[in-house]
Amino acid sequence: MRRQFRQVDVFTDVPYLGNPLAVVLGADGLSDAQMAQFANWTNLSETTFVLEPEDAAADYLVRIFTPTGELPFAGHPTLGTCHAWLVAGGRPKTDGVTVQQCGAGLVQVRQDGDGLAFAAPPLLRGGPVDEELAQHIAGILRIGRDEIVDLQWADNGPGWVAVLLASAEAVRAARPGVTDIDLGIAGPYPPGSDAAFEVRAFTPKLSSTDEDPVTGSLNASLAQWLLATGRATAPYVASQGTVLGRRGRVRISQDGDGAVWVGGSTVTCVTGVVEL
Numbered sequence: 686m687r688r689q690f691r692q693v694d695v696f697t698d699v700p701y702l703g704n705p706l707a708v709v710l711g712a713d714g715l716s717d718a719q720m721a722q723f724a725n726w727t728n729l730s731e732t733t734f735v736l737e738p739e740d741a742a743a744d745y746l747v748r749i750f751t752p753t754g755e756l757p758f759a760g761h762p763t764l765g766t767c768h769a770w771l772v773a774g775g776r777p778k779t780d781g782v783t784v785q786q787c788g789a790g791l792v793q794v795r796q797d798g799d800g801l802a803f804a805a806p807p808l809l810r811g812g813p814v815d816e817e818l819a820q821h822i823a824g825i826l827r828i829g830r831d832e833i834v835d836l837q838w839a840d841n842g843p844g845w846v847a848v849l850l851a852s853a854e855a856v857r858a859a860r861p862g863v864t865d866i867d868l869g870i871a872g873p874y875p876p877g878s879d880a881a882f883e884v885r886a887f888t889p890k891l892s893s894t895d896e897d898p899v900t901g902s903l904n905a906s907l908a909q910w911l912l913a914t915g916r917a918t919a920p921y922v923a924s925q926g927t928v929l930g931r932r933g934r935v936r937i938s939q940d941g942d943g944a945v946w947v948g949g950s951t952v953t954c955v956t957g958v959v960e961l
Contacts, residue, residue: 688712691769692955695761696899696925698799700954702932704899706765707732710773712748715961717755723961724750730890730897731762735770743786744777745770751890757788758842760901760947764801767794768951789842795946797936802948805905810840822848822868825887826861835914839906843867843888847907849916853883857928861887864895869903871911871923880924880934881917882907898926899933905947908937912945919945 689710697703707727712720712734724732729752736746747766749756756762767783777783783794785803793804814822814836823830832850839847844867850856856872864887871884884907886900897903904923911917919939926933936948 686714686961687958688961689773690955690957690959691772691953693765693768694952694954695765695768696901696933696935696949696951697931698950698952699932700952702926703949703952704761704897704926704931704933705729705954706762708766708769709734709959709961710769712736712961719961720748720750721755723959725752728752731756731759733762733766735766738786740786740791743784743791744775746786749787753890755788756843756890758792758806758902760803760903760905761899762901763787763792763794763803764901764949764951767801769953772953797946797948800936800948800950802936802938802946803901803905805909805945805947806841808839808841808906808909810838811910812838814838814846818846822846822866824862825864825866825868826859826870828859837910839869839903839910840867841902841906843890843902845869845886845903845906847871847903847910849911853878853880853924856883856885859885861895863889865889869900869907871907873916874924879922881921882911882923883927884923884925884935885928886925896929898929898931899935899949900925901935901947901949904935904937905945908945908947912939
């Protein structure tokens with residue numbers, strides 16, 4: 686059966702400089718095995734499948750697959766899927782706000798200037814990292830334990846541990862080995878720079894490389910931590926993908942209720958149909 690297909694670049698307004706996402710629309714009727722096989726074949730960090738919602742409050746249901754498994758939530762697939770659904774003619778129940786149903790529950794997505802933004806979901810696990818794991822992380826990053834300014838669990842679905850280094854330069858210079866955990870690192874740019882932080886994400890869930898170009902879920906939980914500890918003030922922009930030759934830009938804001946919003950531009954690169 687033919688189904689609508691989009692390949693979207695997320696967290697960039699320039700095609701091919703962000704994080705690509707494959708989106709299959711009208712995916713109702715596909716089996717788990719079919720979804721997993723197609724996601725493995727695309728070999729992108731994530732492939733999403735849009736289905737009719739099960740929750741009456743949602744506009745659509747999305748299932749998010751990496752090449753090796755399924756995720757309850759991920760950030761760049763949330764923005765990219767919403768973009769593809771809207772461009773394909775989707776109409777949210779509430780003007781200006783799209784409600785996505787996923788494994789992590791209901792996630793609101795709203796217009797954000799020339800892009801979209803999602804409300805950061807609550808952490809499934811936060812708090813301090815034990816010293817044994819901290820030493821292990823330093824080993825993965827191939828840096829001294831004393832070069833880690835701070836770290837904590839920042840798991841909103843994928844399983845992130847967030848690590849703060851002293852500077853954006855230290856983040857760009859990192860040459861980690863193979864990771865067995867979902868690991869995000871960040872470091873501040875000097876005041877007056879175009880971005881407030883440089884961010885990198887490493888995960889064993891990717892089949893071709895351990896580094897993800899631009900990562901919404903990590904930036905969401907990272908922002909919640911940095912804002913709560915006073916290390917950042919909203920709004921700010923995070924840069925990601927620099928080492929990979931990308932130019933990802935993640936816009937962080939916070940509303941009057943304290944909710945953190947993660948936004949970015951999205952562009953369609955490929956439009957067509959797939960046989961599934």
